[in-house]
Amino acid sequence: MKKSWWKILCIVLLIYVLLGGLLMEVPRKAILNETIRNIYFHVPMWFGMMTLCGCSVYHSIRFLRNPDLLSDIKATSYASTGMLYGILGIITGAIWANYTWGKPWSNDIKQIGAAIALLIYAAYFVLRNSITDIDKRARVGAVYNIFAFAMLLPALWIIPRMMESLHPGGMGNPGADPRDMDTRMRMIFWPAAVPGFILLGIWISTIIIRFRKIEDKNLLHV
């Protein structure tokens, strides 16, 4: 119980998001209409992805400071869950864009940013697979992970603010435009949807980590 309280919290929050997000009243906006409900599912994917990739980089830095294969396992597990969130984010975004912007992909600067992020993490896994020595693989992978993350941040946080975008907020703040959500929506989005999906991502990662720990038992000095 002491260790699993956040898992219970995660389930409760996500049930609330599912029920509240699909059933509760939303403001009627032109073009958006009922698709605005997608904000509970699409936007938390990016919050989740950033958190998970942040965790991945944190463990990569820890690996470089203190070479322990467990940190490497953690870094790759968080990165793979982060990539899963990115793919889900792109899919939910493409479905949403299909109904609001007319087509699933319109080369919006933030769509490009998301695609870059996915390509970078795909390259991270290709790089790892190309090295056979386990310690070397972990070290080179960690270096690339940190370097790529540092290069990714400006692409996701600075450049979208300088270019025109179809996303709300547009020039200035590329994040969720606070004016688009009313109080009822904010009550689901901030306290439940965002932390709920982040917790789910961490939960999935911990399961992968436990699985990998059993798989690579003979390599870890535990």
Next chain:
Amino acid sequence: MYKHVITLLKKDLLLELRQQYTFYGVLLYVASSIFVLYLAIQQPESDVWNGLFWIIQLFICVNAVAKSFLQETRGRMLYFYAIAGPQHFILAKLLYNTFIMLLMSLISLVLFRALLGNPLINFWQFTGIVCIGSVSLSLVFTMLAAIAAKAQQQASLMAIMGFPIIIPQLLLLMRISKAGLGEAFQAGALADMVWLLCGLDLLVMIMAIILFPFLWKD
């Protein structure tokens, strides 16, 4: 500190002058790829010209920079390990590759202008942007070459790792190079983007200096 960097840089330049392999190899690559482009689409419109120019820069950079770590044999790396620090080594490589890439970019700009027509309205401004761009490209790819050198398949892996990372910078470069093609910008927007590129260059250098020591020891 500076003495070490300059000595290593001198060694790279000296090797280059003696062997003249990289320089002429890349030069031939530049010339033949631009010549093929010329055969394919003689005189393109300015947007196409701009896009092709930066794509060619990207490929030149991958080819020019990939050699810098490939030419160092295992024994020689061990020797450097004994006489110099990793920071000196990577700084020398960054400077050397920047120099080579600047040279190649300017040569390819001249060739582009000669063969593919001249849509440039503001030539000197575009030349300045090309210099900024080639510095950015060479810095990022030097770091990636250092990573790829650790995983045997150099060139292909560099492309896989490098293209996603370079896309933001390439987009910015294509955007600002439209200034040289005669597009008017909002006041300050151009300077903002140039500063952002310079900031990114600085970030790459700092990351390279921090991270290279971990690649260095084997």
